[in-house]
Amino acid sequence: MRHEKMVERIPAVALGIAVGAATFFLVIKRKKSNVSNNDMVDNNIDNITKQGFSMKKVPENLDMIVIGSGMGGMTLSAIMAKAGKKVLVLEQHDVAGGNTHTFEENGYEFDTGLHYIGGMVGDKRSLLRFLFDYITDNGVEWEQMDNTYDIAVTRSGTEREEFRIRSGFKEYKSDLLNRFPDEANAIETYFKMVKEVQHSVFYLFMMKMCPSFFSKIVRWIGHSKLQLFHKTTMEVLSGLTTNKELIGVLTYMWGDYGEPPARGSFAINALLSYHFGNGAFYPVGGPAMIANNVVRVIENAGGKVLVRAPVTSILVDKNGKAYGVEIKRNRIHAPIIVSTIGAPQTFQKLIPEDQHHRIQKQLEGLKDPNVAPAISLMSLYVGIEGDAKELDLPKRNLWVFPSWEHDYNCAVFKKDASKPLPAVFISFSSVKDPTYNERHPGRQVALVIGPAYYEDFEKYKDLRVKNRGDEYVKLKEKMTKRLMDCLFQEYPQLEGKINYIDLGTPVSCDYYLGNHRGAIYGLSHSPARFQCDWLRPTTPIKNLYLSGQDVIVTGITGAAFGGVMSAISISMSSMLRKGVIIGGMKAFMFELFPPKQYQII
Template sequence: MVVANKALIDKLQTYDVHVIGSGIGGLCVALLLAKVFAKKVCLLEQHWTAGGQTHTFGRKGGQYEWDVGIHYVGNPEDEKLPSRLLRFLSNDRLKWRKLDQAYDRIRYQDLSFDFIAGKAELIASLVDKFPHEEKAIKGYFKDIQKASQWLIKKNIINIVPSLIAYPLRWLRHLNNKLGRQTTAEYLACHFKDKALRNLLASQWGDYGLPPEQSMFAIHALVMNSYLDGGWYPEGGSGQIAQVLLDELEKCDGTCLTNVKIEKIITGKEQGAAQVVALDVTIDHHKPNAHSFTLPIKQLFSSSGAYNTYRKLLDKPIYPDLEELPWRTSLMTLYFSLNRDPRELGFTSSNYWLFDQKADGPFLTQESRGVFLSFPTLKQGENSNFCGEVVAHIDPEQFSQWRDTVWKKRGKDYRAMKDELISQLIDTVSQHYPELRAAIDYRELSTPLSLAFFTQHPHGNMYGVPFIAGRDSFEFCQAKTPYSNLYLCGQDVLSMGFFGALSGSMFSALESQGSKGFPTMMGAIKAFEKVN
């Protein structure tokens, strides 16, 4: 390993802010600081492709293309602050396509139900299916509104002016009990019908923990976010990073790929704990890797609380992070078809398919269920008929290969992947038998792949698990024990596209003090006047 040239080090030291990671969390905080607060920002990305979970990858010379993390988002066209912020940051260049009216289609052995866009329409459809639970259903939709607002307000008080924050500090205690119970506790208390309980928890894959583990507030936040339906980026999720990085470059910002952060070096300045430098390796996966120490002024980490505090800091803190239930990861079957999926009856909907009856115990991580979707049908005109099957899996099943290298894990690993591919196709074929014969390419990503590309513990996809009490974890806040280090992305507020974006908005504003929020709002309103 050789030392990088002095010119590169000198150039990197000219930036006001460095950001670890270029997913939507890193992109948002970088562009917000650059566009509103005139900061010169440098993103540092360990992957060779920028964008984090928003990027896409291809096979056979681009003949096939899949997204890796964006399957759908809540309404990006509404007037809520996250949507307004995204339009401002992207200069309104990101275009979106709405999914089918039935955005999530749920299929059990004994129950089929479509979650449709429109709150009133969805309530009516549920009541029609479960008339004996009408009162509880209507109460549920009121409660998911209360619980999701409770979670958001707990974060807003840290960024708004004091006159607004004061009443919010009192209001944030309302609905504590509602938000902090588990999803299973809420559903068991309010619904007698077991099939309805499981139906309402069917999309737990969107937030990473089954009902007996997940906090009701995160269930509420996710379910509430899709009441208008689901959307997908026109042209594919790769458009997100492409547009936002282009906007960042217009503000004299940049993104360096193939850059691995080895350590965050800390020290003291006038008695205050600070980050003083980064130990960096460029082209870390190549023989000619360059290593050096980079002095920095301010650092934002979107690499997650665990990576930031337990792996990257030169003096690790928050040992409680080690005790969390990290054993929630995913495997994804990427496949292509030899015919248009619409010929098989598929639409731009997502399909949640279960190899069990709904009228039974609560869903668990061991429940055989998969998520099926077709980015081809979501993103617009595309002749490449690609689909994805996603399922939760315990990463411990791959423990014997944990110390092996990507693409060099051996024949036993490949054999296990082949068996898992067969299982996933079997589960889908129970509901859609014609799909099996139409598949002409298949490839499986495992938790080991996720761990390699994201550096997250055990290939965890969702950051700090949203168990009861997560809202009060000290390590899930934008502010850190170091005066010039801020956590950003999904661990600040919640997982998902708008969750990570909002978390990074909180982080950027936290770093700018009391004038940050009004300054940002002034910039957004000025943009909206002329657009």
């Protein structure tokens, strides 16, 4: 049995070694940090993440330019900085961090695109924690959310049903078996498949890292293992059960990647089940703590992170080699350029047209409607007066659906936007972050997120931000009311306590985060995405690399590992020379042979 387990994990062990190499020789080469490992950086959004662009601030003799300062860009840049590389990160927004940035309005601090992560990040021995500790110099602590970290609710008229998702595979499975006693086979098979997908991630990672030719061989070898990436969630689950409620419960987190079950790949659903299998966590001090610490790591190596720095073009010479970027009519040169802003923006907007013949495959691939995301989001930022305990606000998320049939709910809403929102997500960052109330006493914040179709907002995209006209304001008011109704339905104690409300729409996301057509999760997580061989860190333009959520998958963890993959692709030779660090290897071994309480059973 033990032997079988070992054999089953050989690919994963190899993955561990390969990915471990991502953090490579950095400890050896690492420059002495000015920030003590145990010093937590001030948890206010620091000026260090708001340094405006000017040519005077650009360091000389850069090793690399990274476009975009989200989780992908930060991970890659920190890894490179720790290898002694001088990295310039250019961010178009006025604060670094991408989806991990936070902002303040009327004395309330709001997060944007990190509401929870899993991956056992609370355990210092885990792989994800190792990565975060590594890139932030141990600068971020993680707070566990409630043991029941998500509740999935259906509401239809006055009828309300819920399913509580508890931490731990054993607990999750036993709750499913209690609720669906006749579906034991389907539930057992589902967990086996989740495990299978988790193991076959090895092939996905290898395909991304290997040179194109070897990548095809890996795809061929791993073909049978990758089957579950190439089927929709609905195709797989309807082969296990006809119970629509069970399917609805197993796919309640479709909003985390934006594809309802009939469109999303089963693999992304399974990876999320695995990711949150041992509970959910939130960064102490808020998500901005990540950029606050990473920027220091980059600066310690002589690099810089500059904001209000929209890159308009990547400079490519006549031999098809990238050698710099253009920004505000300035040209900055570096031997390596990495774009983390998504494949569409990189290939369609930043590569000069006279170089498009080199990226035909990418441009053609992007035309496939199956790699365009199905849905976008709107985020309602709510400022609340009062004490979290008195208001009885939980440290968990709530998902509210009109029924368990997510595809049907989406189809109805797409046809007629006045029909019920197909999903609403509610979370209280002020409760999840134990330091929030020290910074903002007597204040709470809720984030209420609902799906939105980009097409419904597209006509306002070119109008001036904060001044898009009455029609847009009315549309926002209508959507705000619907999200607020949902908030009050679930938390009636909040009525009369609201001090601040603002709604971000898909066009706001495009403006603030440089998204493409409201694609907050990047390219679609459909089966088609996992068949795009061109979606990888290397590109046909020499010295130009991709990173971030389009490289592997969406999510903070997905984007961070996108950063790791790009680091491997850029400096494989250095890695091979210097070997793998002990800490990384220990974390990989922990991940591969986790203690019993963390295992899928």
